Amino acid sequence: MRKVSGIVLLLLIAAATAAIFAPVQALADEIKMVGAITKIEISGQDATTATATLKDNKTGELVTVIVNDDLTLDKFKDHRIVPGDEIRLKYEVKDGKNISRYFRKTAGC
Amino acid sequence: MKRYLIALALLVVAGAAVQAKEHPGKAYVEKNGYGGPATCEAQACHPGSARKFLDTVHWKHASPVTNVDNLEPEKEYGMKNRIYTMCNGNDIVNNLKEIPPNPKTGKTKFTGCNTCHPGDHISDVGSTGTGAEAAIDCLLCHSSAYDYRQRKPFKDEKGRVVMGQDRSVKAAMAVGKPGVKNCMICHEAAGGGVLVKRGFSFTRETDVHAGKGMVCVDCHGAKDHKIPTGYDPNNWASDGIRVACADCHGENPHADEDNNRHVARIACQTCHIPRTGGAVAKDFTRWTQGEDGFFEPTTLRMEANETAPVYAWYDRTVANTPTFIGPKGSRGDRQSRIYPFKLYEGKAYFDRKTGTLLSMDFAPPMATGDTLAGVVSAAKTLGIKEYDPVPGWQTIYFGSSHLVTKEKALSCANCHAPNGALNFKSLGYADEEIRKLTSAALYFDKMAEKQKENW
Numbered sequence: 210m211r212k213v214s215g216i217v218l219l220l221l222i223a224a225a226t227a228a229i230f231a232p233v234q235a236l237a238d239e240i241k242m243v244g245a246i247t248k249i250e251i252s253g254q255d256a257t258t259a260t261a262t263l264k265d266n267k268t269g270e271l272v273t274v275i276v277n278d279d280l281t282l283d284k285f286k287d288h289r290i291v292p293g294d295e296i297r298l299k300y301e302v303k304d305g306k307n308i309s310r311y312f313r314k315t316a317g318c
Numbered sequence: 319m320k321r322y323l324i325a326l327a328l329l330v331v332a333g334a335a336v337q338a339k340e341h342p343g344k345a346y347v348e349k350n351g352y353g354g355p356a357t358c359e360a361q362a363c364h365p366g367s368a369r370k371f372l373d374t375v376h377w378k379h380a381s382p383v384t385n386v387d388n389l390e391p392e393k394e395y396g397m398k399n400r401i402y403t404m405c406n407g408n409d410i411v412n413n414l415k416e417i418p419p420n421p422k423t424g425k426t427k428f429t430g431c432n433t434c435h436p437g438d439h440i441s442d443v444g445s446t447g448t449g450a451e452a453a454i455d456c457l458l459c460h461s462s463a464y465d466y467r468q469r470k471p472f473k474d475e476k477g478r479v480v481m482g483q484d485r486s487v488k489a490a491m492a493v494g495k496p497g498v499k500n501c502m503i504c505h506e507a508a509g510g511g512v513l514v515k516r517g518f519s520f521t522r523e524t525d526v527h528a529g530k531g532m533v534c535v536d537c538h539g540a541k542d543h544k545i546p547t548g549y550d551p552n553n554w555a556s557d558g559i560r561v562a563c564a565d566c567h568g569e570n571p572h573a574d575e576d577n578n579r580h581v582a583r584i585a586c587q588t589c590h591i592p593r594t595g596g597a598v599a600k601d602f603t604r605w606t607q608g609e610d611g612f613f614e615p616t617t618l619r620m621e622a623n624e625t626a627p628v629y630a631w632y633d634r635t636v637a638n639t640p641t642f643i644g645p646k647g648s649r650g651d652r653q654s655r656i657y658p659f660k661l662y663e664g665k666a667y668f669d670r671k672t673g674t675l676l677s678m679d680f681a682p683p684m685a686t687g688d689t690l691a692g693v694v695s696a697a698k699t700l701g702i703k704e705y706d707p708v709p710g711w712q713t714i715y716f717g718s719s720h721l722v723t724k725e726k727a728l729s730c731a732n733c734h735a736p737n738g739a740l741n742f743k744s745l746g747y748a749d750e751e752i753r754k755l756t757s758a759a760l761y762f763d764k765m766a767e768k769q770k771e772n773w
Binding site for chain 2: 243244245266267280283287288289291295313314315316317318
């Protein structure tokens with residue numbers, strides 16, 4: 210009986226630990242960075258997706274993200290956003306791919 | 319309700335007809351190319367439009383202002399010359415130019431408040447004459463195929479800073495009524511970045527009007543390029559034409575008469591714009607260095623719909639002192655209604671001797687972070703010789719007239735509850751009135767009935 214109670218207690222602790230750390234893990238999947246665009250690849254005016262490569266200001270590493278939101282795609286198409294622009298970016302890694310969740314120019318007037 | 323649906327259907331049909339109709343003059347443009355306003359005025363298509371445009375707020379960045387305290391009656395005010403703490407510079411002191419090289423990187427860049435002015439910078443804010451008319455960038459607002467790579471500042475052979483324009487045939491062949499992006503190319507990035515100043519985006523997700531396929535000029539419909547505006551306490555310049563929700567929705571827009579009774583003292587925005595966004599505070603005395611080496615004013619940014627508004631009585635006249643820009647009005651004044659506002663606080667330099675707010679040329683601090691050098695440069699431009707800069711704060715109430723929602727509008731229980739959306743005490747109500755106004759007894763039976771109908 211005492212052994213069963215011990216196992217239950219251990220399971221409860223494990224469940225509580227998972228509950229505490231699960232949201233942290235979910236949040237950790239969203240990565241933030243600021244960097245300049247080095248390349249935009251988009252296949253024509255009807256494209257529903259594009260890839261953008263940015264150079265992370267902090268690390269100097271190149272990060273390629275997939276952009277699916279209509280507003281940003283439209284800005285790529287008419288060149289409101291172009292290579293050289295500095296971008297505030299949030300993305301998450303899904304199935305090994307970087308998916309853009311927030312793609313904004315840092316500059317304004 | 320039925321008449322609104324009919325009106326909407328007519329609008330949609332009319333809109334489709336207008337879109338389907340090809341803009342005249344395309345053959346002329348194909349043959350002769352596009353040469354700016356002269357092309358638009360050729361063949362008597364838009365006679366006098368360019369000249370008239372020079373007399374609008376979009377060109378002058380200023381107008382007479384009659385509803386704001388402490389202004390000189392004969393003077394015009396606007397982005398051209400205002401000094402406040404969302405944009406501590408203006409077109410005069412922070413004119414578009416190449417800033418000094420950053421000491422760390424040696425790099426420089428072009429920046430200035432008048433970057434969004436629809437001229438070529440040689441003909442700048444408020445300029446007049448044939449040169450100014452020829453410099454108007456019509457396609458920036460009217461083309462759906464504008465190549466924004468062309469709209470960049472550069473130095474010409476004389477060393478002057480010129481703003482580029484897309485005057486291609488391709489852009490000219492795609493002219494029409496301005497779309498959302500034509501407006502947002504300037505308006506979304508005002509105040510130092512995307513959604514910083516006003517903090518609203520106009521998308522299907524964030525505004526019920528955008529969700530219905532409407533564009534900015536469906537409400538802000540221009541006449542001779544004079545564009546109607548509301549009464550934002552911080553947006554002073556106007557073309558003298560105003561826009562209001564009631565222009566389309568009337569004074570009794572609800573099916574529910576209890577809701578309609580609110581309209582007399584509660585602005586539509588109060589219930590239908592329950593959230594706001596954009597920068598909540600900015601410090602012009604302490605700039606933050608970015609990874610690119612350049613400095614920007616330290617800014618607390620918020621997303622659209624991320625902050626709650628403050629509510630105040632507003633009679634559409636504005637208190638204006640060095641430390642406060644905001645609504646005037648009171649419960650006792652029948653012209654006043656309760657409006658929502660985006661509250662913003664800005665820190666900048668004031669003159670210790672006079673208490674007036676000083677302005678800033680952004681070029682020096684952007685390059686080196688030296689904010690006082692920016693104050694010195696601006697004072698020199700304005701001819702101010704004696705001043706003693708000291709940091710201080712200014713509070714600004716921004717009007718909140720976008721991010722309109724029907725589904726998420728405030729309902730009875732949101733306001734008529736203890737600790738609800740409205741602070742009845744600060745709105746001038748007595749304790750006994752507040753006790754009644756914040757009790758479920760006010761609306762319980764009605765809401766219970768509605769609840770039964772809904773389920």
